[in-house]
Amino acid sequence: MKPVISILSNIGGRRAILGLGSVYIVLSVLWPFVRLPRPTPLEEELIVSILVGGAGITLFYVGYRLPQTDIRPEFFDTVASWCFRAVGVMVAILVFIGLVADLNDPAHNFLILPALAAIAGTGAGRHDARAKTRTFTLKQRNRELQETQAELEETVTRLEESEQRYRTLTENFPNGAVALLDDELRHTIVGGQGFESVDFGAADLQGERVQEVYSGEILETIESHYRATLAGEPTSFELTMQGRVFEFHTHPLTDDGDVYAILAMSQDITERKQHEEKLEQLVADLEESNERLEQFAYAASHDLQEPLRMVSTYLQLIERRYGEKLDEEGEELFEYALDGAERMRSMIDGLLQYSRIETMGGEFEPVDLDTVFDDVREDLRVQIEESGAEITSDRLPRVKGDADQLRQLVQNLLSNAIEYSGEEAPQVRVSAERNGDTWVVSVTDHGIGIDPDDQEQIFEVFEGLHGDGDYAGTGIGLAVCERIVERHDGEIWVDSEPDEGSTFSFTLPAVTDSAT
Structure with a gap:
């Protein structure tokens, strides 16, 4: 049977059944005309045609309907094999009978009996194919059940391990x-x-x-x-x-x-919440205290301006009226008094600037630092010319901030770089580098530098860069710079070594596309 199935696999089991049925249908149509010269009655020939044609139609219908049955396609060859094997067996039987006995009409027998045998073989083949299909389906389902069982066992194992981990976690x-x-x-x-x-x-x-x-x-x-x-x-x-x-x-x-x-x-988190509430209250108290201090500093600085103006005015008046009568020591003392009054005025102005940074600041908007740099260099033109300073700048970015305060920030840093340049002509360079959503702006000089031990305190109020008397200054400029940068949510720091110059760097928010 295997050779037959192999041949039918090449042809196609369903095609073979359809072809055999078609052959019998054609024979049933042509049979009466082929047998006309014979003495056999026409009715008998018509009966043969009907039997053969019915077998052919049955085979053709079975072949046509195979895909709609519950038989799997790979078992169509089994149905065809049973069909052709039945035809072969019937032909062999008829040949054997024809050899040992005289058949009345061999043509009728060889036509009708194999056709009927083909129907019987097809029926047997369908039962066999259904049995194979059920066996295949059961094996497939068994494999699926085994896979499902393995998956369930694996899932149960994972759940048990997970439960043990969670139990260990919860207990400890x-x-x-x-x-x-x-x-x-x-x-x-x-x-x-x-x-x-x-x-x-x-x-x-x-x-x-x-x-x-x-x-x-x-x-x-x-x-x-x-x-x-x-x-x-x-x-x-x-x-x-x-x-x-x-x-x-x-x-x-x-x-x-x-x-x-x-x-x-x-x-x-009860204790933590209590600590947070205490901390929030301390912050609120500190902010209120800072606000009061700012108000006091502003009021005190403002109120001190008038008596200081009177002191300066009277000193100038004394100089005009009695300047010629003062000896050398008196003139020196008088110069100390004038210089002290002038320094006091500068300190009061600086303190006013410091106190107004938060309360008197302007709105933040896109600011072109190139324009700020040009304006500051023009404001410092006299100081630059007198010192012979060389001030250079890279192309500077646009940032978001208070234009007036940024101008004050750049001016303070450039002025300090020129002031503390040492004996050589000042060389100052301004540069900028992008860092995420911010710009890092740096002011680099080749001046006298700052001792590392003093670098943290120079941004405090009244802590000058150099307090030895060789350089003038109120000690407020860098404190103002730090406060301006902090208002812009930035940071400011210095990298410096004595006699090797300084680099003051600060960060400012970059201008986003929506703000341009």
Whole structure:
């Protein structure tokens, strides 16, 4: 049978059955005309045609309907094999009978009996093919069941390992409590060391649904966040319970994207909240104190200007009237007085600038630092010419800030670079480098430099760069720079070594596309 199946596999079992049926249908149509010269009655020939044609139609219908049956396509060859094997067997029987006995009409027998045998073989083949299909299906389902069983065993193993990990975590979780809840919000695992501040423990929650443990607003808060977590959204919230403040964090546990449980962690943060409230109050008190100090500094500086102006005026008047009568020592003392008054005036002006940075600052807008640099260099033109300074600049960016304050910032830094240049002619370079959402602007000089021990305090009020008397200064300029930069949410720092120059750098927010 295997050679027959191999041949039919090449042809196609269904095609072979359709072809055999077509042959019998053609023979049934042509048979009466082929037999007309014979003495056989026409009725008998018509009966033969009907039997053969009926067999052909049956075979053709079976072949046509095979794809609509429950037989798998790979077993169509089995049906055809049974069909052709039945035809072959019947032909062999008829040949044997014809050899040992005289048949009345061999043509009729060789035409009708193999056709009927083909129908019988096809029926047997269909039963055999169905049996093979069922066997194949059962084996396939058995493999699928075995794969499913293996997957289930693997899943059970993973769940047991996961449960053990979570149980270990919950039992040893410090300073808090951990719970594992299923999709019905039932506590399946509860543990931790954070139940000391409440009147229930892990055993009271184990196996209970949240609706059976909590009530009122507490239940409403917890349930809403837990259900959001079941929908796949991690949550964090605070809850006051039994006079204590607890912080909750929930995370969905998923398997192939489906949430099957919730991991909830809670900690008693009552003491932390109390510390935060105290800290917030201290910050508020500090801000209020700073505001009052600013107001005081502004008022004091403003009020000191008038008596200082009177002192300067009287000193100038004394100089005009009695200057010729002063000896050398008197003139020196008088110069000290004038210089002191002038320094006091500068300090008061600087203190006024410092106190006004927050309260009198302008709106932030895109500012072209190239324009700021050009304006400042023009304002310092006299100082630059007298010192022979060489001031250069890279192409500077546009930043977001207060244009007037940025001009003051650049002017203070350039003025200091010129002032503390040493004996050589000042050489100052301004550059900028992009760093994410900010620009780092640097002012580099080759002056006398700053000792590393003094670099942190130079930005404090009245802490001058060099307090040895060789250089003039109020000690407020760099403090003003720092405050301006801080108002722009930036930082300012210095890199310097004595006798090797200094680089003052500060950050400013870059102008975004929407702000241009």
